Amino acid sequence: xxxxxxxxALTGAEVTREQQxxxxxxPDEIADAAAxxxxxxxxxxxxxxxxxDGSSTxxxxxxxxxxxxxxxxCDVIVQVSTGGAVGMTxxxxxxxxxxxxxxxxxxxxxxxxGGDVFMNHPADMEIFAAAMxxxxxxxxxxxxxxxxxxxxxxxxxxxxxxxxxxxxFVLGIPGGMAGTPEALxxxxxxxxxxxxxxxxxxxxxxxxxxxxxxxxxxxxxxGFEDNVYFRKGELARSNAQLVxxxxxxxxxxxxxxxxxxxxxxxxxxNKRPL
Numbered sequence: 001x002x003x004x005x006x007x008x009a010l011t012g013a014e015v016t017r018e019q020q021x022x023x024x025x026x027p028d029e030i031a032d033a034a035a036x037x038x039x040x041x042x043x044x045x046x047x048x049x050x051x052x053d054g055s056s057t058x059x060x061x062x063x064x065x066x067x068x069x070x071x072x073x074c075d076v077i078v079q080v081s082t083g084g085a086v087g088m089t090x091x092x093x094x095x096x097x098x099x100x101x102x103x104x105x106x107x108x109x110x111x112x113x114g115g116d117v118f119m120n121h122p123a124d125m126e127i128f129a130a131a132m133x134x135x136x137x138x139x140x141x142x143x144x145x146x147x148x149x150x151x152x153x154x155x156x157x158x159x160x161x162x163x164x165x166x167x168x169f170v171l172g173i174p175g176g177m178a179g180t181p182e183a184l185x186x187x188x189x190x191x192x193x194x195x196x197x198x199x200x201x202x203x204x205x206x207x208x209x210x211x212x213x214x215x216x217x218x219x220x221x222x223g224f225e226d227n228v229y230f231r232k233g234e235l236a237r238s239n240a241q242l243v244x245x246x247x248x249x250x251x252x253x254x255x256x257x258x259x260x261x262x263x264x265x266x267x268x269x270n271k272r273p274l
Contacts, residue, residue: 003258008037012225013085031069041247043263056085079103108148112175144176172202179205
């Protein structure tokens with residue numbers, strides 16, 4: 001079985017310090033959390049920018065600091081968010097891609113997001129895809145429901161994107177597909193050949209879907225963006241604690257955990273020079 005790529009989604013756009021006191025916010029805190037997660041077994045860290053007051057930002061300079069400080073501490077792949085926060089303009093959301101990070105997320109459609117709407121106009125999505133191609137950034141296609149996967153497959157057929165593709169199934173968002181094994185198995189059944197996939201279970205769905213992904217040969221995303229608890233009623237001490245648990249389960253199931261360089265080889269990413 002292929003090696004397991006663990007992604008740590010460190011901060012997100014919505015979680016607050018009131019909800020999770022250990023949430024990393026500043027570039028230094030995010031970089032420290034990235035290094036801890038790398039040591040625990042993460043090959044990728046998914047990052048969102050925050051201002052000093054904790055509010056979300058797609059400011060290019062904040063992301064530059066996050067990337068540079070993380071690379072000073074460890075060799076993990078830094079994957080920037082182009083989702084940003086609900087209500088941001090496409091231009092704001094795209095700004096970090098111009099830094100030429102190794103990876104970036106690309107949300108493949110509009111979805112109800114709790115009490116909000118996460119807008120992704122088709123024309124904007126194509127602009128995002130073209131920018132990632134221009135800057136040599138590996139996209140991770142974010143799938144919140146099955147129609148988004150269908151859109152990606154249509155793009156692949158039209159030549160808008162080139163395979164092999166890497167997907168992230170985000171399951172359990174209020175408004176998207178449920179965080180259930182049945183939802184994961186359906187999406188997995190629709191994947192194009194030679195593609196790879198990660199599952200990001202939201203809240204209580206994180207651990208069971210992660211375990212299923214390990215068994216099925218997929219990959220796993222954990223972290224405070226998706227779930228602030230270690231178990232019901234018990235806040236996680238750190239992002240790294242969530243990564244450690246997945247690495248331990250993988251070990252027990254004889255699924256080796258990928259290093260950052262092994263993940264780069266699996267995903268077709270050219271390592272950025274220091």
